[in-house]
Amino acid sequence: MNQIKITLALFLLGFSFCVNAQESGEYIEFNDRKNTVHGVYMGLATYYGKMHKKDTYAAGFKVAYVANQQFEVGLEAVGLYSDINRLGISDNDNDLVGAYGGIHLEPILFSKSILNLSFPLLIGGGAIGILEGDIDDYVVEDDSWEAVFVLEPGINLLFNINRYVQLEAGVKHRFSSRLSFDDFPLSRIDGFSAGIGVKIGVFNMGRNRYKKSGL
Structure with missing residues (x-):
């Protein structure tokens, strides 16, 4: 074999x-290098979803290495916001904010085509906080923050514009560890979201060009 x-x-x-x-x-x-095409990029993405039926917004930034246009490994950071209020108590104005990050892994199918299918996965952690009060007068207490572990798998459609730019669109689901806020009935930040993003870098930097006369 x-x-x-x-x-x-x-x-x-x-x-x-x-x-x-x-x-x-x-x-x-x-x-070169046994026919392996190497690449690196920086990416920005924005997402919209629901958390406990409330609008939720997220923005992500990542840097990654691409092996042979078939697998990505890197680091990703995500900022999260949701106008969640007190889960049904309308006379309380509360917003949920948070940030988490960790390892980014993404196997890629059909990598030689203009359109690719990929399965990104974020494994990491961060902190989630509850902001109380009006937007101009937020109060953040020490016990309003909780550490969280996040596992976030997804599926993306990638469009290769050229050697340096790639667009992505997809959906993902956020799984989190259990939270325990003292005065807020929120146990997890699980939820689906959909979004779009752009990657800028060099996706096939392993390619070399030599003049015929130099051979």
């Missing part, structure tokens, strides 16, 4: 080299 895999890999490598050599005019293109 290993011999078959090695033979197939060598065949694909040779085929790719021949195709690139035929299509290029002045240059021959090939991938």
Whole structure:
């Protein structure tokens, strides 16, 4: 089985080299480092969802390394806001805010096509707080903050504009550890959300170009 895999890999490598050599005019293109294409990027995204039937907004930032356009690993940070009020008590003006971050993992399918399908996963933690009062006069007490662990899987559709820019759109579900606020009946921040984002970087920096005359 290993011999078959090695033979197939060598065949694909040779085929790719021949195709690139035929299509290029002045240059021959090939991938170095055992045909692995490396990439890095920074990404921004915004999400909208529901938490206990209340509007919830989130913004995310991530930096990641992309291995062979098939798997991402990096770091991600998310800011969260929800006008949650006191879960049904309308005479109390309370907002939920929070921030969490951790490891970002994302396997990618159909990576050689313009459209890709991916399955991002965030594993990390942060803090959730309850803001009490009017927007111009918030009061934040020490016991209004709780540490939280977050697991956030999702599914994305990726659109490759070019070698440097990629758009994403998808949905995800946030699972959290249990919270225990003293005066607020909120046990978790679980919920679905949908959003869009952009990634900017170099997604195939392993590609090199050499003039024919230099060979």
